[in-house]
Amino acid sequence: MNHDHHMKITLEAILPSHAARPVKCASCRTMLYTTQNDSGLCETCDEKHLNTLNFWTAAQKWEELVEMNRWFIRGDTTTAPYHIGRLWEETDPLIAQLLELHEYGFITIDSQPEMEHVSLSIAKKWHLIKQRAYLTCVLPTRHSLIPISKIDGLRTNLLARKDLLVTTYCDNTTYPTPKGQGLQDAIPLTPEYKHFTDVEKRIYTFRSTADKDKDVLTKWWEAKTRLELKQGRGKFTESRTFWANNTSRITKKGSILTGPDDGDFQAAAAMRPLVFHIAAREWDAGMEVVGMLVKMCKDMGFEKTFEKFEVELED
Structure with a gap:
């Protein structure tokens, strides 16, 4: 531009x-x-x-991206680089905590609450949708307001939790293609760039606690009657999976925050954001991962240094 x-x-x-x-x-x-x-x-x-x-x-600063994403989460705007149209109504209960994550410097990209819902479609078919709580977000690793030691600790604590599926890696970073491994193997991958510090090498290493087989995040059944759904006789479809144990997604050129013509947003690329994919490991876990991450940040002493920022660009 x-x-x-x-x-x-x-x-x-x-x-x-x-x-x-x-x-x-x-x-x-x-x-x-x-x-x-x-x-x-x-x-x-x-x-x-x-x-x-x-x-x-x-945009020239991470703060500008955070603020513009806040506009979208609040519903002030109806578009973001990763989404066209307003957020789904199911996201409404999560909005306050999604915005709170932005105060810590996160940009949230995708989320869904734990839910079970029955509905009748226009085609007169009954649908049962069941889903686990899920969140994708990014956090800058080279921002002066966020100590890298805090990010390192957050990553370590998330990967250690047995009640979560967690995948984390560095955005805008080149990873080697794993040799002798299936693309679904969640093996650690160290970035190819040689000039990272020891801490950066550790936190940028691709890690996943997801199983090698696909973990379904959303289950969808379709039936002619509501009784068939209750009796478990509906047609089952896997409509959404926790892809993040698939290393092929990160060994290809690209970013989770992609600009026009698949270009990078420089304000994001300069900060080398750490990507977090987080999901509840069990169905009916009674957990909202957005609120869990907010609490974890509070408990670890993260500061709300991104509470408000006026977006203004200059030459």
Whole structure:
């Protein structure tokens, strides 16, 4: 994005706006628009999404990314680099704690609560959805406001917990392709870069406590009647899995926070964020991993040094 003058990011620049004609947009859904482009967005929402990507690309500080992501989590905007459209309603009970994680410097990317829900579809079929609590987030490892010793301790404590599935690795980092191992083997992988400190080598090493087989995060059954669901006679589908024991995902070029044309956001890449994928190990665990992570940060003495930041970009 070119900057020929001082530019200040405002909410209005990426807030959804209204139009008149009846075309359903993949982002605003209930609003009606004149045309749709290849992205499935109306022209207005497509422009808003491109603005969001440009603002993230132009950001110079991690704090700017945190604040813009907060806008999205709060519902002030309807788009983020990793998501188009508002968050699902099931996320509503998690929002306060997701925002609290941002105060510690996290950017949250994906989450779901523990849930069991029965519904009747438009096609008159009954669905039962059951899911485990799950969270994906990133934390900068080279930010002056977050001691790397705290990050090291958090990573160690998460990997030690027997009630969680945890995978962690460094974003924007090259890892070797494992030799003689299946891609589903959750083996430790050390980054290829040679100029890391000993602490960085340790915390950047790919680690996973997930099983080698796929761990399902969401189960989905479909049946003709509600009674069939209760009797366990519905059709079962694995709709979402804990992918993170698959090392092939991190040995390829790319980032969990990807900008336009698969480019990196420099404000993120410079901070070498540590990626955390966290899920409850058991079904019906009665655990919300978002709240668990907030409590762990409090107990470990993390400081809320990212509570508020005015997003303003300069040349």
